[in-house]
Amino acid sequence: METNGGSAPQAPLDDPLEPGARPHVRLEDLVRAGEPLTAKLARRTAPGVLYERGPEAGYLRCTACAHRCVLSPGRAGACGVRFEQDGELRVPFGYVARHYVRSVETNTIFHVRPGALSLTFGMFGCDLRCPYCQNWKVSQALREPGSDGEPIDISAADLVEVAVQAGCEVLASAYNEPMITAEWARAVFTEARRRGLVTALISDGNTTPEALEYMRPVADVFRVDLKGWSADQYRTLGGRVEPVLAAIGEARRLGYWVEVVTLVVPGFNDKPDGLRALGAEIARVDPDIPWHLNAFYPRYKMRDLATTDPAFLVDVAGVAYARGMKYVYVSNVADRVRELSHTRCPACYEVVVRRFNYETQEVLLSGGACPSCGTRVPGLWGPSAA
Ligand code: SF4
Numbered sequence: 001m002e003t004n005g006g007s008a009p010q011a012p013l014d015d016p017l018e019p020g021a022r023p024h025v026r027l028e029d030l031v032r033a034g035e036p037l038t039a040k041l042a043r044r045t046a047p048g049v050l051y052e053r054g055p056e057a058g059y060l061r062c063t064a065c066a067h068r069c070v071l072s073p074g075r076a077g078a079c080g081v082r083f084e085q086d087g088e089l090r091v092p093f094g095y096v097a098r099h100y101v102r103s104v105e106t107n108t109i110f111h112v113r114p115g116a117l118s119l120t121f122g123m124f125g126c127d128l129r130c131p132y133c134q135n136w137k138v139s140q141a142l143r144e145p146g147s148d149g150e151p152i153d154i155s156a157a158d159l160v161e162v163a164v165q166a167g168c169e170v171l172a173s174a175y176n177e178p179m180i181t182a183e184w185a186r187a188v189f190t191e192a193r194r195r196g197l198v199t200a201l202i203s204d205g206n207t208t209p210e211a212l213e214y215m216r217p218v219a220d221v222f223r224v225d226l227k228g229w230s231a232d233q234y235r236t237l238g239g240r241v242e243p244v245l246a247a248i249g250e251a252r253r254l255g256y257w258v259e260v261v262t263l264v265v266p267g268f269n270d271k272p273d274g275l276r277a278l279g280a281e282i283a284r285v286d287p288d289i290p291w292h293l294n295a296f297y298p299r300y301k302m303r304d305l306a307t308t309d310p311a312f313l314v315d316v317a318g319v320a321y322a323r324g325m326k327y328v329y330v331s332n333v334a335d336r337v338r339e340l341s342h343t344r345c346p347a348c349y350e351v352v353v354r355r356f357n358y359e360t361q362e363v364l365l366s367g368g369a370c371p372s373c374g375t376r377v378p379g380l381w382g383p384s385a386a
Helices: 027-032 036-043 156-165 178-194 209-215 231-237 241-254 272-285 310-322
Strands: 045-047 051-053 060-062 083-085 088-092 098-103 117-122 170-173 198-203 221-225 257-264 291-295 328-331 351-356 359-363
Touching: 036 045, 060 088, 088 178, 098 156, 117 156, 156 178, 170 178, 178 198, 178 209, 209 241, 221 241, 231 241, 241 257, 241 272, 257 272, 257 310, 272 291, 272 310, 291 310, 310 328
Parallel strands: 117 170, 170 198, 198 221, 221 257, 257 291, 291 328
Antiparallel strands: 045 088, 051 060, 083 088, 098 117, 351 359
């Protein structure tokens, strides 16, 4: 989806916020400056829940993501879509930026209903600003000059009806950061659960315990990107690594099914030591958490970089397995690395789910366990693996 629409917000939205810092963007200024998308989104809001009062009278602190922006009267946070108005927090509601029906694996989720269809929707805006974002036309629509997103008005019930009519078993919020629109995601997921769907947050992980707890009653899956290991790397993206690591642990503690993705970008986060450290952090939380090592392809502001060497990803996966992780996948290079798309039994190494890249070809699990040795393989497998 191409986006367009007038002048972009100025520099403040692109500045990473220190925790607790006050954002600099006045929503009314953006509207006055002829910012059609911002104006359109400002009309599609509802009162928010994820915030607290303070730290001064008339101020709000948003708790949806780890920036924890302090919003003074009339101002939006770093994501550009949550803002204070007349003493309350207004948050996005009642629209989507895009939605597609595809296999659940295209969300890089491998242990949930393999081979099922997922309706995946996204909104506008993001708390981070990754220069290699695949979905930048929606996630960065409020920051990019010439962006023009067109929100698609829809109710939660109608969106879920689309999913049900298409035969989906899963409904996912992705493409931008779902926690910045958590109240809308919760409304949609509540309806999805009522209709029997599995629900998934596809998140950058820069979130808070409050937001994870708020979503947990209606959300089954937390698929999180772990994009680097250093403060410098995360500063480039506009965030910090600590909240992401904390969110992985907290999500697991709350009972989400968690899968982690690391897009390995040459020259950015492709140091073997750093990737080993990421694998160790995930395994420390739970070695059953699947880790997806995805190959990078040039895009957005990183078009001049090379693609990731598949052999390097295989080496990283091998080290992760050797250090105790049980499910490590290499994706985006299906023609070169087929074997690391399958799920194997961690005890006897038989293939229990056979895939080609993001397509499930065969589910061999029996009652969620290896048919050869009976070892349980964790996941939300559903009827196809019963
Ligand atoms: S969701 Fe938006 S307003 Fe809330 S803390 Fe994050 S960037 Fe700030």
